[in-house]
Amino acid sequence: MSKKNRKPPWHQYFLIAMAILLSLLMVVSRAYRASRRAGIAHSETTAVFEQAVSGVPDTEERSEIYEPMYPLPEKLALLGHIDPVSDDGFTLIDRRYANRQGMYMRSEAYDAFLQMHKAAQSDGINLIILSATRPFDHQKRIWEDKWFGRRVLYGNILATDIDDLAERAREILRFSAMPGTSRHHWGTDIDLNSLDNSYFASGEGKAVYDWLIKNAAGFGFCQPYTAHGDNREGGYEEEKWHWSYQPISSVFLKAYEDMVDYGDITGFAGWEMASELDVISRYVLDISQSCY
Numbered sequence: 001m002s003k004k005n006r007k008p009p010w011h012q013y014f015l016i017a018m019a020i021l022l023s024l025l026m027v028v029s030r031a032y033r034a035s036r037r038a039g040i041a042h043s044e045t046t047a048v049f050e051q052a053v054s055g056v057p058d059t060e061e062r063s064e065i066y067e068p069m070y071p072l073p074e075k076l077a078l079l080g081h082i083d084p085v086s087d088d089g090f091t092l093i094d095r096r097y098a099n100r101q102g103m104y105m106r107s108e109a110y111d112a113f114l115q116m117h118k119a120a121q122s123d124g125i126n127l128i129i130l131s132a133t134r135p136f137d138h139q140k141r142i143w144e145d146k147w148f149g150r151r152v153l154y155g156n157i158l159a160t161d162i163d164d165l166a167e168r169a170r171e172i173l174r175f176s177a178m179p180g181t182s183r184h185h186w187g188t189d190i191d192l193n194s195l196d197n198s199y200f201a202s203g204e205g206k207a208v209y210d211w212l213i214k215n216a217a218g219f220g221f222c223q224p225y226t227a228h229g230d231n232r233e234g235g236y237e238e239e240k241w242h243w244s245y246q247p248i249s250s251v252f253l254k255a256y257e258d259m260v261d262y263g264d265i266t267g268f269a270g271w272e273m274a275s276e277l278d279v280i281s282r283y284v285l286d287i288s289q290s291c292y
């Protein structure tokens with residue numbers, strides 16, 4: 001063998017150097033985004049509490065309907081152990097704004113929704129609530145119906161077709177939260193008009209979504225599950241229908257991060273997968289910056 005053959009050609013060294021450089025760049029960029037996310041989460045929460053103390057909005061975007069002086073929730077409320085029917089903090093949603101009777105929202109969030117609904121209507125947009133507050137047992141029903149194959153995941157795929165339990169949980173988690181980890185427990189989050197992203201892609205649905213993107217923030221509402229990308233690395237799939245009343249839900253989110261750990265997420269089939277899949281950081285906390 002000649003010397004030339006034993007020595008790798010120069011472009012192999014070049015490729016290795018480029019690969020190392022690329023990996024370094026990826027590590028630095030991930031660290032930057034993580035630190036930026038932590039910084040934003042911290043500064044916005046701080047702003048909410050500073051505003052609560054001073055009573056004066058710190059930015060012009062905060063409208064007078066914002067109610068930042070929301071008391072810190074108890075851990076049980078964060079986990080969905082609530083009864084909106086008997087709890088004074090909740091209001092029954094009028095049937096004319098919803099597709100069925102019997103749904104509840106936290107009263108401040110509902111007031112903000114009513115203002116948003118009115119503004120939308122004057123622009124020819126009809127907002128209809130399909131789902132609002134869901135206590136733990138309600139979420140447990142949804143989760144276990146999927147877990148035990150009583151309800152399809154999508155198409156004709158059943159979770160029971162998936163033997164690996166972590167993989168089974170991951171598939172359900174594309175669109176459904178584990179009991180104890182759903183934002184619907186908080187009374188601040190609602191699903192609007194259609195549970196299908198394609199509805200919002202054209203015609204009437206597109207008009208609804210365009211209106212929300214332009215105006216919802218003015219009433220305190222944000223979209224937590226935006227498309228995966230720069231803003232959000234993973235977590236649930238995009239949900240154009242899910243909107244959250246940020247002045248309260250941001251306080252709940254921070255409280256969740258501080259108070260809840262994996263010992264609290266239990267009481268349903270597959271709960272053991274919560275820590276294995278790290279659902280708190282990968283799902284609960286992986287939301288759009290606009291909701292922090």
Ligand SMILES: [Zn+2]
Nearest residue numbers: 184190191242
């Ligand atoms: Zn939802």
